[in-house]
Amino acid sequence: MRTCLIVDDSRVIRRVARRILEALDFRVEEASDGAEAMALCRDRLPDAVLLDWNMPVMDGLEFLHALRREPGGERPIVVLCTTRNEPKHIAAALAAGANEYIMKPFDGDIIEAKFAEAGLPFGRTA
Amino acid sequence: MTPSDMEVLAQIVGARSGLVLPPDQAYLAETRLAAVAHAEHLPGVDALLQALRAQPGEALLNAVTDALANNETVFLRDRSVFDLLRDAVLPALAGARPGGAVRVWSAACATGQEPYSLAMLAADLPGMKLDLCASDLSERCLQKAKAGLYTQFEVQRGLPIAQLLRWFEKTEDAWRVRPELRQTVRWRRFNLLHDMAPLRRFDLILCRNVLMYLTPEARRLVLHGLAGRLAPDGVLVLGASESVGDAPDMFEAAPGGRGLFTLPCKAGAKGPRTGT
CATH class of the missing domain: 3.40.50.150 (Vaccinia Virus protein VP39)
Structure with a gap:
């Protein structure tokens, strides 16, 4: 089963995203900031990361930079998921190694479309 | 909306666009017509239907046909x-x-x-x-x-x-x-x-x-x-x-x-x- 790490400081967002991703057959883990996420990733790299930008301790972009420098850290598909919706933010995230980018608010259709776009198509027929 | 209302609508959109209006979509039709009624400054769907049964103008017929068509699409669909x-x-x-x-x-x-x-x-x-x-x-x-x-x-x-x-x-x-x-x-x-x-x-x-x-x-x-x-x-x-x-x-x-x-x-x- 594929794994997805949800990184967001909002418990509500994590819960909504978890429900969507579990329906898409992911095993889900959660972290509430970049540092927590980094610790989980050092333990075991997930297949995908759904990543908020604005968070305490370590924000999403700092985490992304750090992740991509880890051994094997280029492998996880990273999808930003943030209220930041200026072109310059999107460009910065892509330059830092994000595979796709979701502007909040999102729904199941957007998550599914963006993950497929990033190279994780779903077989939800089962 | 009554079956006879749906028939009137089906005739209008059928003649103008070839579109089938399934009788079981009365609820959806009503929702969409409510928006048309509002835009046309009519008090409601009933008044709109009345206008459609009388002598509707071209613009109103267009608006109704337009509203009842499915225009849902996405980028790079399929x-x-x-x-x-x-x-x-x-x-x-x-x-x-x-x-x-x-x-x-x-x-x-x-x-x-x-x-x-x-x-x-x-x-x-x-x-x-x-x-x-x-x-x-x-x-x-x-x-x-x-x-x-x-x-x-x-x-x-x-x-x-x-x-x-x-x-x-x-x-x-x-x-x-x-x-x-x-x-x-x-x-x-x-x-x-x-x-x-x-x-x-x-x-x-x-x-x-x-x-x-x-x-x-x-x-x-x-x-x-x-x-x-x-x-x-x-x-x-x-x-x-x-x-x-x-x-x-x-x-x-x-x-x-x-x-x-x-x-x-x-x-x-x-x-x-x-x-x-």
Whole structure:
């Protein structure tokens, strides 16, 4: 089963995203900031990361930079998921190694479309 | 809304667009008509229905037909079709034409996502010059398509983020297709039930997710019209769940499937094409 790490400081967002991703057959883990996420990733790299930008301790972009420098850290598909919706933010995230980018608010259709776009198509027929 | 109300509506939209109005969609119809009533400054759906039963003007009939059509679409809808167009169909058509000029018609383009998707795709194909026409029955949809303004929700369905960055600019609360891409599409209001003979010939026609909503007679009429507008080696693209079953002699399925069809006899010795 594929794994997805949800990184967001909002418990509500994590819960909504978890429900969507579990329906898409992911095993889900959660972290509430970049540092927590980094610790989980050092333990075991997930297949995908759904990543908020604005968070305490370590924000999403700092985490992304750090992740991509880890051994094997280029492998996880990273999808930003943030209220930041200026072109310059999107460009910065892509330059830092994000595979796709979701502007909040999102729904199941957007998550599914963006993950497929990033190279994780779903077989939800089962 | 009563069954007789639905009949009145079905007659109006059927005559004007060939659209089937399923009797079990009364609730959906009522919701959509409420918006029309509001826009027309009528007190409600009942008053609107009354107006439709009296002597409705052209504008009101258009508004009702428009509201009851399904204009839902997304960028790069059915991605595999666009992959096939990019990798095989368009290069083949361009290769067979001077200057790589390919005439394309996005028929029933709704709010414009399809022609813009084609324009984006063609921009990355070397030696290709798309001459891109898009039409729809709905003036409202065409206005939106021409403006190229899409909500944040709309640009996140089907469109890769890199394409958004490249081809759109952010406005206050929406995303607008950049002028250089907007300029590549010519827009025109056209009813597919009308005589297509005055139209030019096209090398590629996309008419996706339209026939499925039409009566069998309307489907036949549209398919006959499209066959007459397709170049001898041209390609017709229908929606994933659509077929040419109502006009089986007009087209044959192209190899590779995915809703692609060609005229049955190349070089036009005989066949469906009328006129020139």
